[in-house]
Amino acid sequence: MQMKKVATLVLVFGLMSPINRVIAEHLPIAKPESVGMRADRLAEIQPLMIAGIERGNLPGGVVCVGRHGKIAYLEAFGHRFVGDDPEKMTVDTVFDLASLTKPVSTATAIMKLVEDGHFLLNDRVTRFLPEFAPHGKDEITIQDLLLHQSGLIPDNALADYLDGPDTAWERICQLKLTGPVGKRFRYSDVNFIVLAKLVEEVTGKNIHEFSRATTFAPLLMDETGYNPSDDIKLRTAPTQQRDGDWMRGEVHDPRAYALNGVAGHAGLFSTAKDLASYSQMMLGQGTLHFEDKKIRVLAPATVRKMTAAYRVSSGTRGLGWDKQTPYSSNRGDLLSMSAYGHGGFTGTVLWIDPELDLFFIFLSNRVHPDGNGSVNHLAGHILNVVASSIVDEPRPVTHEVRLGIDVLRSEGFRALADQRVGLITNHTGCSTDGESTTAILQSAPGVSLTALFSPEHGIAGKLDQSKIADTRDAETGLQVFSLYGSTRRPTPAMLAEIDTLVFDIQDIGTRFYTYISTMGEAMQAASEANKRFVVLDRPNPLGGLVVTGPMLDPGKESFVGYLRLPVRHGMTIGEIAQLIKAEQNLELDLEVIRCQGWRRNDSWDRTNLTWINPSPNMRSLVAAFLYPGIGLLEMTNLSVGRGTDTPFEVVGAPWIDGRELARQLNGRELPGVRFVPIEFTPDSSRYSGQACEGVNIVVTNLQQLESVRVGIEIATSLQDLFPHDWQTKNLNRLLGNDAVFHSITSGNDGMTTWMKSLDGVSAFRASRQEYLLYE
Incomplete structure (x- = not known):
């Protein structure tokens, strides 16, 4: 029905009618500016509503906007009845x-x-x-x-x-x-x-x-x-x-x-x-x-x-x-x-x-x-x-996140019904309330847990050695097959009494963390043995939006670089499982039990989940955020803090002048981070018992921190300040990118090298889209 006239009832702040006082009796009326909103932007609602009414989209309506506990906008437009005796829309209309x-x-x-x-x-x-x-x-x-x-x-x-x-x-x-x-x-x-x-x-x-x-x-x-x-x-x-x-x-x-x-x-x-x-x-x-x-x-x-x-x-x-x-x-x-x-x-x-x-x-x-x-x-x-119209900063929100194991349990273990299960896990495999996935599956109705498999650092996550032997789980009495010992892939004998392999380990969001590799090898074995594979997903602690190179060059794949990923890939372990299946063309019945409540822009501090050190030296969320950049350097003759209380939060060596290094790094004004000159003596690992100088990396804003850039800036500074002392022979082992390696060793500045490290990242970000499970 075509309207000859559009009626609009406007709430004027400070001049409320009796009706509007009724409307405001629960929530106070506020000027938009007092709740961080622009009144001139909100005024653009009126012509949109009038145009909609004139097009016949609606006879009339009411728009109400509230923020910070107050009503910032309330208007009525058009008519609520358009018959022979039309009635104007009012803000107290019942719908x-x-x-x-x-x-x-x-x-x-x-x-x-x-x-x-x-x-x-x-x-x-x-x-x-x-x-x-x-x-x-x-x-x-x-x-x-x-x-x-x-x-x-x-x-x-x-x-x-x-x-x-x-x-x-x-x-x-x-x-x-x-x-x-x-x-x-x-x-x-x-x-x-x-x-x-x-x-x-x-x-x-x-x-x-x-x-x-x-x-x-x-x-x-x-x-x-x-x-x-x-x-x-x-x-x-x-x-x-x-x-x-x-x-x-x-x-x-x-x-x-x-x-x-x-x-x-x-x-x-x-x-x-x-x-x-x-x-x-x-x-x-x-x-x-x-x-x-x-x-x-x-x-x-x-x-x-x-x-x-x-x-x-x-x-x-x-x-x-x-x-x-x-x-x-x-x-x-x-x-x-x-x-x-x-x-x-x-x-x-x-x-x-x-x-x-x-x-x-x-x-x-x-x-x-x-x-x-x-x-x-x-x-x-x-x-x-x-x-x-909002002009102030959104407030950080903590989300109640349910892990894959929580969802599996809440769904009555449907995905594992009547299955003999082998569980690949460690101490991080537990529900939000702290119960181990092992214990949960052992008592799950309709599920037969027959064997356990452990990654690097063992089932308890405490070992830091090159090979780990098979053992037996004290909690359940089950055999624990090590996938970081004589084999890194489950053998046919290990899988003989298993229908489904389940993976539940907390990843750290960095390409060269080996839990990804353990999962990939297990998926290969499951595919060859015609076994199902179920991933109990967990959040990426660093969030899922930031993707940062350098990319791993073709041909440089290894157990510390299982896939051609950027250093910081922004994917969950379940999403990576989907990528592995596709890229390796696996004939595999794969199911990912998704987390609930996690969003791509949520880092660990917004999940309300308990932090559990996923490996002996990953002792805090700050260390995890720094690891993609600082971990790149540890194959060189540099201490990255192993053997101290703060691994990956300090770097140094006996040959470094800490004050000079801190001065140069602070001069680059990197977002979210400052550098403090320090002296320290590791009690194990590289330079054990030797006095070192270096820097303490102080994170001032986790969300602004670009950890890979920090690592590159440290590398280029070391090359500039100490070219005869810093040994870069093994730098490319984790870096995995010849162009970036040569940029560092050729003496290019940090920004030039950082920009070089981004080559190929946009293409990866686009290609990963089909494997993403969260928004």
């Missing part, structure tokens, strides 16, 4: 939220029941609803429903609902699966209808009653609920007509309507004010700070679990939330990777970004009057404007 019901009502209710101990996410639905079991549905877990990977149909026939809720449930119980459980993302309303039934079974209250009691009433969301009262209906935006009457306060979704307006997938109504309270509660890690009160709805751990990134077949989801899938066109392009949100068929959008401390609410009745409106792209464009 049919459609599928926003899924996260705001149903998923929140489920997570509340999880934290209260009523069930576990990996519990099968049939534990509580046994009648749901027919046709293979007994395998479906609660988490499968929340992630839309249950294998259920998106929507069963509307006719199944027309004989009332009881008959509708009976027919859902008789549905057949359309795909394997737990494997494929397929957005389904049926999933959330089942979840609402689960809430009712466990609590004795339907989803309306339970969500009202546990979420909406505590948050003072007094205009949020199902089947709005008559007085609230007066402010409700109508959608379409049903039986000749406008649906005003009557749910648009036909299945929810047949379920008497109360369902897990649709049926919720709300306002911008109420959703702002809910959003701020989520940003507050489950608590809304209101005046001098703290209203707690969920525990922080519950919110982190609910909003973590779970990899599904077409992207990433949260539990009940969208993150990055084909359904995410309404999220725009500029939110951080921690953002989560959802959309609703009627024209509603909600996105929450913990890193930006931002929420975005877009409410419309785009299906009014004729069902032809469309708002997802409009909302995405507006959200880009909102995100680009």
Whole structure:
């Protein structure tokens, strides 16, 4: 319908109408500048909305933006009703939220029941609803429903609902699966209808009653609920007509309507004010700070679990939330990777970004009057404007990360069901709560753990020697085959009683760390012996975005350079497994059990995971960040701190003038690092018992640190200052790049050599894309 005039109701800061005072009663109104946003950028929302209305995308809508606990923008545009007696849109208009019901009502209710101990996410639905079991549905877990990977149909026939809720449930119980459980993302309303039934079974209250009691009433969301009262209906935006009457306060979704307006997938109504309270509660890690009160709805751990990134077949989801899938066109392009949100068929959008401390609410009745409106792209464009208006720094966010072993356990060990398992691991192979993967698999139902395999440094990660013998594990009594002794590849005899090899070792994110090589050799052996190979993935401690050369030259592959990778590859061990399989053309049944909650821009300090020294000399995260650069130098006649308390944080030798080296390095003003002249005496390794001078590398900013560049700058400085003392014969053993080696030894400056080291990195970054599992 063509609109002759676009009406806009604007919230003017400091001049609030009575309606706007009601809107602001939970969250204070603030000028954009006071919450780190540009008012002139936010003003660009208005012409975008007006243009959308004039195009017929929607009759009207409300946009609400909140940041740092305050509302920075709230405006109403156009009309909520365009019939014979048009009604202007107002900021207190009540909207049919459609599928926003899924996260705001149903998923929140489920997570509340999880934290209260009523069930576990990996519990099968049939534990509580046994009648749901027919046709293979007994395998479906609660988490499968929340992630839309249950294998259920998106929507069963509307006719199944027309004989009332009881008959509708009976027919859902008789549905057949359309795909394997737990494997494929397929957005389904049926999933959330089942979840609402689960809430009712466990609590004795339907989803309306339970969500009202546990979420909406505590948050003072007094205009949020199902089947709005008559007085609230007066402010409700109508959608379409049903039986000749406008649906005003009557749910648009036909299945929810047949379920008497109360369902897990649709049926919720709300306002911008109420959703702002809910959003701020989520940003507050489950608590809304209101005046001098703290209203707690969920525990922080519950919110982190609910909003973590779970990899599904077409992207990433949260539990009940969208993150990055084909359904995410309404999220725009500029939110951080921690953002989560959802959309609703009627024209509603909600996105929450913990890193930006931002929420975005877009409410419309785009299906009014004729069902032809469309708002997802409009909302995405507006959200880009909102995100680009932010001028202060995003706050660092710690993500609750679940390791591959945690995910395997939460899924009931599906990937290893009825398998004889050999586990390649060491002391780093443990769950987030500290239980060893060995112990977990030994007690796992349906899993037979038959043998262990250890990498360099042994099963306990304490040995620092050239060969390690086979042994027996004291905890389990199992044989431990060393893959850093007489063989570096499992032999056919070792694999004879094994169906599946499992790899669970924490890598360090550097090309010349040998755990990658151990995995690659084991994958070769598994391929030749026709064994499955499962990688329990773990984060790259250095993060997954930074990729830094030099690349390994062709023909220089070895056990300390297993693949043609850059020194800092930015990949997880599971992603590297996929690369190995492809590059070596392995006929191998490979499965990677992904981490949950990890993002590519997360270094270890943002994961809330316990640091375990992965090898004897990798004693801190700082050492791990420095290792890609400082480790490059240790094949020369230089001490890199082995035999001191701070390996890879100091470099030196008896022939170095520490003050001169520090002066030259500090003069280069490298980001994130300073150099302090020191004296030290290693008690083992190179120069054991000899006094050395050198530098202590002081990291001032981990995120700015370019460790490989630091290593190159140290190398070029040594070549410049001590050309007759520094012996570079073995420098290229770990460097693995002739061009960079010759640049250093020819006396080129650090910047020239650094730029040379980047050759080929862009091509690698592009080629690795198909193997990446995380965003």
